[in-house]
Amino acid sequence: MNQEFGAIADLVRLHAQHTPDRPALADAQHTLDYRALDALMDRVAAALQRDGLRAGDAIAVCAASSVHYTAVFLGALRAGVAVAPLAPGSAPASLARMITDADARLLFTDASAAEVISAAKATGLPHIALDGSEVGRALDDWLAAPDARPEPVQTQPGWAFNIIYSSGTTGEPKGIVQGHGMRWSHIQRGAKYEYDSHTVTLLSTPLYSNTTLVVFFPTIAFGGCVVLMPKFDALAYLQLAEKHRVTHTMLVPVQYQRLMAHPRFDAHDLSTFRHKFSTSAPFNAALKADVLKRWPGGLVEFYGMTEGGGTCILEAHLNPTKLHTVGQPAPGSDIRLIDEEGNELPRDNLDAAGEVVGHSAGMMTGYHRQPEKTREAEWFDATGKRFIRTGDVGRFDADGFLTLFDRKKDMIISGGFNIYPSDLEAVVRGHAAVADVAVVGVPSEQWGETPVAFVVRREGDATTEDALLQWANAQVGKTQRLARLSFIDELPRSAIGKVLKRELRDLSA
Template sequence: MTSIEHPVPGFTPFSDTIAAHAAARPDAVAFHVEGRTLDWRTLHARVVQVAQALVAGGVAPGDRVAVLGGASLAYVECLFGIVAARACVVPLPVSASVETLEALLADCDARLLFLDPETGAAAAAMAARWAAGTGRGVVSLDDEAFGPWRSRGDAAAVLPAGDAEDPFNIIYSSGTTGLPKGIVHLHGMRQRQAARRGFFRRHARTLLSTPMYSNTTLMPLLGTVVAGGTCILMRKFDAGRFLALAAGQRATHTMLVPVQYKRLLAHPAFDGSDLSSLELSQSTGAPMEVELKREVLRRWPGRFLEVYGLTEGGVTCLLDARLHPDKLASVGRPAAGGEVFLIDEAGRRLPQGQPDVIGEVVGRSEFMMAGYHNRPQATAEIRWHDAQGRVYHRSGDVGRFDADGFLTLLDRIKDVIISGGHNIYAADLEAVLARHEGVLDAAVIGVPSAEWGETPLAIVMPRPGARLDAAALRDWVNAQVGKTQRLSGVELRDELPRSALGKLSKKELRAPYWQVKQAKESHERA
């Protein structure tokens, strides 16, 4: 598998970057996890040890090595040690079922698994089954087992020379059906991405609380490492603990998902927490509601940057919210060096700068995946080619650009509601619902309709203490939208299904309604 672009001259492997920091500032803290720290000197020595132990154990360039667990110093050593050995790190999702984890290990053909014992007995049993069935090894990340294993490597040894075309990682996407796809990023792409200007500085103190298997964590982590800053990692997000760490550690940077901002702003300790050290706070993973962005601008210090993009790369837009308070309904403009535009259902490029033009968001940048691991058809499906044969990525998102070049997302293509031949975009209705003082969270989905094929239904989570009447809320929304957009109903729920990264699962919300329809049709046919 090769990269789409030729590597930029001047490629520097991450192991060389760590070695340079170790030489220049050996005692400076590189990582801080739950009260334990690694300085650059120690990190460099341990990365070399891990790499040498892997090579001595038969791991060859290009081999996949999996890691399953929460944030820890050992996890960090493995991450960079695997890459330093020219192997490919596979951070497995701790939120996945043991059946899925076993399937992912088989899919990537992992040579070795590093396992955090705190993932639990079920994961340990799965790992033992996998090792017995494949003859591959499992190394526990607890202190008693990992330290002796790591010491097999010589900290003074010379590392194998890294190459920009080496696979750096396989990140498994949170697919809605079937086995998640493995997104392959190359070492050169990751290094260029981490070295971008304008995000992290040398003395950055970056507080991260999302899972280690997520690109939401890896991107700012790698950027902070290249800059020579300090990464402060949380094993599990807790709003009160995050606020205490941000204040106590004088955090300067963070990357969060929208639901985390919501929980932090709602925490009773927020207003009394000193967050004045924060310089840059980013939001990604899902579009943030306009009202939440406004609250962030009122109450959260420092620069606030919303990032819209794909883990696969190619499509990236940035909204520097304080500079553009009149564009909060958008996700910003294409990032520097990138190209983002719309295509129609036939794959034809649509004209720019016309707010009434709606289409699928497509983009290209120098930060793009090499492809999906062992999934050539899926790789072909995400790619769009222009007349010159250049490769772009299809996002699967529907959006529109305003006259100033700001992108507003309307829906996922698969989630667009087609009612009576009219396209209804959930984002338009969800924006209205978000303005209601009694609504904490809301999702609009398409449900079966005998008359229209499908019709929009709102699933609403009330604010604590609010007394919402479903029928009255439906009428309130319908009074503000077009005739074809009107809600057929509102259902109130205590919570909405979200992933570990706070991404809403509309598939899970829709399933019961369509299953009833399918069951009824099957009964009628019988």
């Protein structure tokens, strides 16, 4: 893993040759060892090439986590084909836009996405059912012959590995293109966190999230086994962790909260854990402390963006006095702070708070087919070095640990997923009853944060709050639904007309 670059699909081949009987993937219905996974990847890659796909093309996958989902993902990589993993809970119109934006040539799906896929069939893509359901052609029928071998592909670091969509309720979705080189950088840090051929990783976050993939691929690269949960349930998670003797996991903070609060948490044997990871949302210091006290193994928090641009890492078990921070810049990550005008703030000014920007080997190529959005996300230092802007405001302490204070952007993180208020505001404004609207994120015990809408109703309109809330939530994906909607006489605004969202949050307290 110390080599400058390698292909993950090639590593699977090596594992199949040296440890063919070692389990690679498991879900509730199936288990694949490395021999079977390697053969299935060949059949996927050969079928893609048979259908005319070549290196640089893309497929879309919209399904629940499963062994066959991951085998298709890995098989596409063997053919040099990029993967756009999409959320089954997306709104139909949004899903159609993302499929089109990715230039996907095939769509792999299952019954979990049946409703939304039916509404998105206007894309005209061939549908392949991973689970044998009626949503498309059966995977077994589509695959190449059992003894098929694809044409060899020499994977390049700059090729697109995957396209992850950060939003997309309305307007143009943003596809984050991550290269093979970026994913290889995640593999290279794997040895530090004790990934090896005996690793067993339990994943209950979805495969369309970068949160999941930053742990999934290192496990496979090192020859370990990934156990997949299509849906998180605290008790089921604990039972699987004990049954499979799990060593690694990735969870978002709200999942840690639910696990630690479960009455049977302490009754389960979790002594095999080496490292637990977290990312995607603010992680309360008190909750970190509880995890450290009651759950064996290290606790590591990653702070960064799907777009890449540098990572901060908090090894909480080694830094118990820094639990209020997101850690220090990772090796190879250059993290800096800039002011409102884009000027770099001096690192030795410990009173200075600014927007966090970062540079590393693991940066997105750009937003797919959106050069203007890409330029907006970039910042360059005096030497021309490229950084990615996070939109987060933070400050370094004397030891180089980063504390976050607020997000410049109004993004809401609910259950580990990003929700953009402007998307939801555009939806609500589409109702005839709405004169003005603002959406803010408010604290939620269940989700970490949840979106709430404040609406100025048109004069004389009789629509009720409940009716408008139900209408709005029917227009968006499951993870983007409003928790509450309240009528207000007038939105608070500054002298230049900017909505004062902090005042709205105070109203929600």
